[in-house]
Amino acid sequence: MSARHIASLIAVVASLALPVAAQPVAIVGGKVWTGTRQGTVPSAVVVIDNGRVVSVNKAGSPVPLDATVIDAGGKWVTPGLIAAFSRTGIVEVDAEETTDDTSAGKSDYSVALDAADGFNPDATAIAVTRVEGITRIVVAPEASSNLFAGQGFVADTTGAVDTEIDRKAFVLISLGEHGASLAGGSRPAAWAQLRAALDDAKAYPGRYLASNEGTALDRVDAAALAPAAKGQQLILIEANKASDLNAIMDFAEANKDLDIAIVGADEGWRVAPRLAKAGIPVIVDAFSNLPASFERLGATGENAARLKAAGVTVAIAAISDGTHNARLAMQIAGNAVANGLSHDDAMDALTTAPAAIFGLQGLGVIGPGSRADIVVWDGDPLEVTSNPDVVMIDGEVQSMVTRQSQLRDRYLKLDERERPLAYVKP
Secondary structure: OOHHHHHHHHHHHHHOOOOOOOOOEEEEEEEEEOOOOOOEEEEEEEEEEOOEEEEEEEOOOOOOOOOEEEEOOOOEEEEOEEEEEEOOOOEOOOOOHHHEOOOOOOOOOOOOOEHHHHOOOOOHHHHHHHOOOEEEEEEOOOOOOOOEEEEEEEEEOOOOOOOOEEEEEEEEEEOHHHHHHHHOOOHHHHHHHHHHHHHHHHOOOHHHOOOOEOOOOEHHHHHHHHHHHOOOOEEEEEEOOHHHHHHHHHHHHHOOOOEEEEEEOOOHHHHHHHHHHHOOOEEEOOOOOOOOOHHHOOOOOOHHHHHHHOOOOEEEOOHHHOOOOHHHHHHHHHHHHHOOOOHHHHHHHHOHHHHHHOOOOOOOOOOOOOEOOEEEEOOOOOOOOOOEEEEEEOOEEOOOOOHHHHHHHHHHOOOHHHOOHHHOOO
16 A cells, blocks of 8 residues: 555545544545446435435535544445455464354354354454455354354444444355265255254144254354244355255255255256345355365356346355455456456445345445445546545444554564664564
8 A cells, every 4th residue: 555545545434533423424426336226326415314324416516514524536436345254353373273253163053053152343354355345244154063154244344333233134054065974974864954943943842842852953042043043143154065965955946935045056047047036145256266075066156147147136255255355245246257257246246145135134235325335436446556535433433453464564664773672683
């Protein structure tokens, strides 16, 4: 980041240091990708007040007299991006178990494990994710004791102690190779466990009046699965192989009241028409394009484009590296564009699609009444050289300081005599 870029950023942030309710904000002159029927407005005026977008109009439209103005001339303006799948904030150091709350292989519970209970808004990865334009993160636990990983959540990336958290936004189930290994060693074992667990949850609490144990779940896990079993909570299923995806669609057809989405779907393109007809959305990683396992033999960089062409709702995320690098979603989406996905569809996969999948009202778009999660970029967001100049969450300008930037600033021009002993040349 250049000195000029840093100086301009400091000036903008300083000018917007007042509370959001103090005065409206107008973002003027930017190329605004709205994510709505309004499309992309080449030079627009976006007015924000009390954390909400008031209007999106063409250049020259009136600006409130008391508004703080952000000059976005020559820049892109987009909704805040949504990391559609990550484990950001529930692990600090992968190699240190005491900082890792992604899984609990020794626990007596599975479905009832609520990942939000382990969320740390102070995790260093939160700020790093935010300064790359991601304002909301979907955080998932990891299956370890059986195919049920537990309850996932959605959080903002403010890093504040009072971070907004949408708890129990979905339940995560692992099928395919991973789920098979956890359920006893085969796919039939995984499906038997899933069907039995669903029966337990549907029969809760009646089945548990005389005992704490059901066919597959104890009372605590059955209670946790009951909302999903009744179609009141999203069921997110991990699977990649075309035959596994077909099995999920068979399951969905037999249980039409369930709300199902799929994460992974590396061979999704092979069954794309059926996914579209079933109305099952998918979250994909466009970097997953190699036959890394037997369930990914048909993986291709064109997966997202082929799925979208068939009419499937597609979100894009850094599935394989979502612990510390959820921010790579933009590069991944750019790779999908290089492999046939349109620019608009790639932006949709980072904003409106994940908002729709997880029921995030007022997010993923810039339009009247929408929540003011907005990013001002110095270039096309899907270009690797582009960076956010301003990140807003609910209308409040966010800090662009991270541990990485602090270390950079500390050592960039440090006098040799002030360096720690380890850095002194002999």
